[in-house]
Amino acid sequence: MTEPSVDVTAQLGARCQLGQNVVIMAGVRLGQDVTLGHNVVIHAGTVLGDGVTVGDNSVLGRMPRPAKTSTLKATVNLPPLEVGPGTTIGSGAVLYAGTFLGADCLVADQSFIREKCTIGDAVIVGRGVTVENETSIGSHVKIQSQSYITAWTTIEDYVFVAPCVVTTNDNYMGRTEERFKFRKGPTIRRGARVGANSTLLPGVTIGREAFVAAGSLVSRDVPDATLIMGSPARPVRAVPEREFADNQ
Structure with a gap:
């Protein structure tokens, strides 16, 4: 078994549960009762509210890396990803930095949410959905x-x-x-x-x-x-x- 790797600057609330091979980078903040599945990667500065659940093999808070030929240039100094309390993120999901996700949402398996998105409360993002950059979604x-x-x-x-x-x-x-x-x-x-x-x-x-x-x-x-x-x-x-x- 591989133990979780947690940066010394990360803050974990009470009763958090971490699966095998979890990576938590610098400045991450987890609320109380957060559950992370196996092989989850939480990038620097990401904030997860109380009671958030993340499935196996998901990646949260990564920075965008556009292709060299893309008309969209890499954005620097994006704010961290923030996920509201009670939200569930499935397995194999990828959520970028610079996005805000409200309370009590469901992001299903293999979904993909880009940077600079704002998503309200009680939103369902189904399996395999792609939400591209700078999208606004209500509650x-x-x-x-x-x-x-x-x-x-x-x-x-x-x-x-x-x-x-x-x-x-x-x-x-x-x-x-x-x-x-x-x-x-x-x-x-x-x-x-x-x-x-x-x-x-x-x-x-x-x-x-x-x-x-x-x-x-x-x-x-x-x-x-x-x-x-x-x-x-x-x-x-x-x-x-x-x-x-x-x-x-």
């Missing part, structure tokens, strides 16, 4: 397995994103310098729902309580409380008020 959001949330996306409270949804942020697909002026992910307003295998094109806004049917290609803004479907998606009817998030 009580559910993002189901294998969905891709592109950089510069905004998701408000009580949004539901079904499995395998794809969001995009670059209409120029990497060509011309002009693209940098228009690069933007979708905005999904409070209470909206996006069906499985839908694709949201750059910069579109999904209105409050709107419903995007499964398999839709969304190329333009969606009005509030409107059901759309198709490729390209078109309005079909109003969403009944009994389905609104505030009425649940």
Whole structure:
């Protein structure tokens, strides 16, 4: 068995449980009753609140390392990753520095959350989900397995994103310098729902309580409380008020 490696400057609260081969780097702060599985790596400065659980083989608080050819340059002096109390992180997950994750969230196995993201309370990030950099996610959001949330996306409270949804942020697909002026992910307003295998094109806004049917290609803004479907998606009817998030 390999004992945990804990830097002398790390602070561990009462009743923390560490698995085999855990690495805790300088300045890490763990609250009370934190549980770390086997082979977990906690990078420098990371803060985990009380009652956080982290599954085997997860990596928390690492710094971004973009490719040499990437248009995004490495960010220095990012603040540490912070994970709120009661949150559970599954096995094989990777969370970058510079991100804040609220209380009572679930980040499932093999999920990936980039730097400079802000995620509210009671959020579910399903298995294999990718959340790219500088994304804002509200509270009580559910993002189901294998969905891709592109950089510069905004998701408000009580949004539901079904499995395998794809969001995009670059209409120029990497060509011309002009693209940098228009690069933007979708905005999904409070209470909206996006069906499985839908694709949201750059910069579109999904209105409050709107419903995007499964398999839709969304190329333009969606009005509030409107059901759309198709490729390209078109309005079909109003969403009944009994389905609104505030009425649940």
